[in-house]
Amino acid sequence: MTVFHFFNCAILTFGPHAVYYSATPLSEYDTFGTSVKAAIVYLGTALVKLVCLATFLKVPENDSFDPYQELLKALIGFIDVAGLYFALTQLTHRNISQNHKFQAVGLGWAFADSVLHRLAPLWVGARGLEFTWEYILQGLEANANLVLTVSLAALGSLMWLRKNKPRTLVPIIYACAGILATMPSITSYLRRGLGWHFPKVVGFELFASLAMAFISWQLFSACQKPSA
Amino acid sequence: MAGSKGREGEMLESIYSVLALVFILVACVELGDAATVVDVYRLIQYDLAGVPFGSRLASLNHHAGSLPFAPGADLSRTVVIIPFREVNITFLRDYIMQRQPLGGLLLLLPQNISSESREEAEEGDRNNGKELIRSELAELEKLLVHVNIPYPVYFAFEDDKITAVLADVKTNDATGQPATATTGGYKLVVSTPEPKKLASPTITNIQGWLPGLKADGDVNQLPTIAIVASYDTFGAAPALSVGSDSNGSGVVALLEIARLFSLLYSNPKTRGRYNLLFGLTSGGPYNYNGTFKWLQSFDQRLRESIDYAICLNSIGSWDDELWIHVSKPPENAYIKQVFESFSSVAEELGVKIGLKHKKINVSNPRVAWEHEQFSKSRVTAVTLSELSVAPELLESTGGLSDSRHFVNGIAVSRSVKLVAESLARHIYGHQGKNIQIFADGSSLAVNPFYIQSWLDLMSQTPRVAPFLPKNDPFILALKKELADHTAEVNVQHEALDGIFTFYDLTKASLNIYQVASVTFDLLLLLVLGSYLIILFSFLVITTRGLDDLISLFRRPPSRKVKMA
Incomplete structure (x- = not known):
């Protein structure tokens, strides 16, 4: 019964990634290699991030919100952006369109993130007899994270790969990318600074991810038009 | 050439064994995250001239239930929690004597019996109450020591945690049918080995x-x-x-x-x-x-x-x-x-x-x-x-x-x-x-x-x-x-010679887990399945169009024709 629960939570956490890959044209163009490369880049980035966090951050004595530390954490969070940049621009991809490239990179990135951050707690926790909502919420969070990462990758590809974009949209793109990149800090602020509970935070993340996805999609299609 | 292949094979084998080891380690990760852990004391188990007495089992893994239970309910997979105040000796004696099935019994003793507060009873009233508790405890003890009970019986002291659990169980029992594997509730787990005979005490x-x-x-x-x-x-x-x-x-x-x-x-x-x-x-x-x-x-x-x-x-x-x-x-x-x-x-x-x-x-x-x-x-x-x-x-x-x-x-x-x-x-x-x-x-x-x-x-x-x-x-x-x-x-x-044989395991820790029912997990699976299907359809429609979605469900030959 508890293995059943683990199975459910695993479906919720990792299912959407698989569905995304198989449902979209990504599977038709065989972009699996790109996703794997992105995942490897993610691993490297996570390592660098860990080293930075361990070097520059104090261990918090209590669970309170320390603005200076959080700012530092947000800055270190931008290493993610650098990693994405590397994955999008520096890696040699097979000949796939930009359109698919950013999706594949975002997908690989989000999947690696889920595996790295959620698989172990899930395995240890959800198999236990004790029932909590935590692992279901964590699965929902993984969904939100997938959407956010793909959005960020989309904006990243707009910023770095597309040369002729409408001038008026450039600041908006950068602003949105900034918001997406600081999303972990925002949720951390909500949880610790405002004392929100986990369900509320996850709800916010889901909502924010949908909103950001919509905005990114609009921006992407707006940039697509002139070239088309 | 062959040598290098052999080496590769060896390396692969060693990698596999390392992987297997990792998996075994991961699978053995102790799952000790119970909501509540309570010290419990087992009813004595002994043989008197070969005749078994006391509680004959030690390990426990059943759902919690409370008094009064519905007549005719199947309690063979239920641990009944009874606070000492609510123990009805005659009822309990009848229940045990009729050898009714029960998953287990957890008796909650009042805390003040164990506490070391040494105020000599000033009021006669309280003294009477104390005497009453004493005689009732003696009666309960006499009952439990002299019968053969085929399920685990444990004693615990009442505290806030276990009282809260009991209150939950009671409301659960009052509203619906008692908790079983399909309705959720609390699960009481004592994992101990089989009690063994004490060799020559x-x-x-x-x-x-x-x-x-x-x-x-x-x-x-x-x-x-x-x-x-x-x-x-x-x-x-x-x-x-x-x-x-x-x-x-x-x-x-x-x-x-x-x-x-x-x-x-x-x-x-x-x-x-x-x-x-x-x-x-x-x-x-x-x-x-x-x-x-x-x-x-x-x-x-x-x-x-x-x-x-x-x-x-x-x-x-x-x-x-x-x-x-x-x-x-x-x-x-x-x-x-x-x-x-x-x-x-x-x-x-x-x-x-x-x-x-x-x-x-x-x-x-x-x-x-x-x-x-x-x-x-x-x-x-x-x-x-x-x-x-x-x-x-x-x-x-x-x-x-x-x-x-x-x-x-x-x-x-x-x-x-x-x-x-x-x-x-x-x-x-x-x-x-x-x-x-x-x-x-x-x-x-x-x-x-x-x-x-x-x-x-x-x-x-x-x-x-x-x-x-x-x-x-x-x-x-x-x-x-x-x-x-x-x-x-x-x-x-x-x-110690004579006709007594004793069994070990007098103390254990009881894990109380709050568990979800199988029905809940089934429902969750259904919801998740439909979520994924909807997501799939949505993605296919937005990225490839409705026709592609429909074509996915056609028989493979039609696709072959299309490809040709």
Whole structure:
């Protein structure tokens, strides 16, 4: 019964990634290699991030919100952006369109993130007899994270790969990318600074991810038009 | 070429084995994240002449339920939690006697029985309540000890955590059907191995010898007076059988008497012409098996030198009357002498002493009083006790109901004074004279603090002999204490013989998990499945169009045609 629960939570956490890959044209163009490369880049980035966090951050004595530390954490969070940049621009991809490239990179990135951050707690926790909502919420969070990462990758590809974009949209793109990149800090602020509970935070993340996805999609299609 | 291939194969194999190892390690990760962990104490499990008694199982993994349960409900997979206040003895007895199936039983004992708050009951009302609890506990214990229960039975103390769980379970039970695997609720888990037989349990007797003063040129051996108390206990929950009254009070009294006489005997002027022999015996609940072994180890001369023996048994909660139990007729000269010396001191102390005579039935293996073992080996002996009737086997042996709460330090002090004073008059030949040797306020006064602290220690130490190892700290402490007051201390280890077989596992920890039901997980699976299907359809429609989605569901040949 508890293995059943683990199975459910695993479906919720990792299912959407698989569905995304198989449902979209990504599977038709065989972009699996790109996703794997992105995942490897993610691993490297996570390592660098860990080293930075361990070097520059104090261990918090209590669970309170320390603005200076959080700012530092947000800055270190931008290493993610650098990693994405590397994955999008520096890696040699097979000949796939930009359109698919950013999706594949975002997908690989989000999947690696889920595996790295959620698989172990899930395995240890959800198999236990004790029932909590935590692992279901964590699965929902993984969904939100997938959407956010793909959005960020989309904006990243707009910023770095597309040369002729409408001038008026450039600041908006950068602003949105900034918001997406600081999303972990925002949720951390909500949880610790405002004392929100986990369900509320996850709800916010889901909502924010949908909103950001919509905005990114609009921006992407707006940039697509002139070239088309 | 072939070599490199072989090496590759080897490497692959080693990688696989490492992976397998990692997986095994991961799978073994201990899942100890229970909502609540509670210390529980198992009902004793023993065989009496091969007949099984007590709780026969130890491991538990069932859903929680509460009283009252619906008639006809299947409880074979339910652990019923019953707070002691709600225990209905007759109902429980019927339920157990009818051998109804049950997953397990968890009895919650009131916290204040265990607590060490030592306020002497001021109000009669509360005293009555305490007495009621005591008698009910005794009744429950008697019921549980003498039946064979085919499921695990545990005791726990009520606390906030478990009370909250119980309240939840109760509301759950009240609203719907009791919790089973399909409705969720709480799961109680005790993971222990199968209880094993204890191989040859040992009992330990401790004796202290305080030699008297021999006059110059006296060739005869000095007479000896023995003071004896059995210190071990037996009860429904071995880990909770502290036996403050039976026979913690007797042991404490013995230690205090030893202390008082060691003061007297340390000075040659006040050293009496009697040897004093102090015996702390084990195996009391099992027909005083330890006393029997102890007496057997005496040599003939010592046994003949014993004038008389005083056994102390349950002297901690009497009000104004004590009993002297004897097995020789009261007309016997020695008995008369002992009784008279006791009753004259009792008169001065303002307490009553009664004499009870109970003949020994040689054909009956039951030994109800410790002095009967002495009488069997022809040593004059009496038992001083607050109990007026001889207890049955495994009764009044210091079980659940016998806690510090019901023992009065003042009663123990008075008993000590009574025994010590009458002994001293016998030793120094002051019979009939009103001389108080151990007068209050003198340097030889009975020390109430000494008694209190030893009573407290007794009331924290479960002392069921089969579960007490040879070198248990408690036994060592008793030995050391006796060594402080006497000249020579001997410890005797013997095997407990007789018809008893005991099983281990007296203590465990109970994990209480809040669990979701299978139905919930099924529902969740359905919801997740439909979510993924909708997501898939949505993605296909937005990225490839509706036609592609429909074409996915067509038979493969049509796709082949399309490709061609």
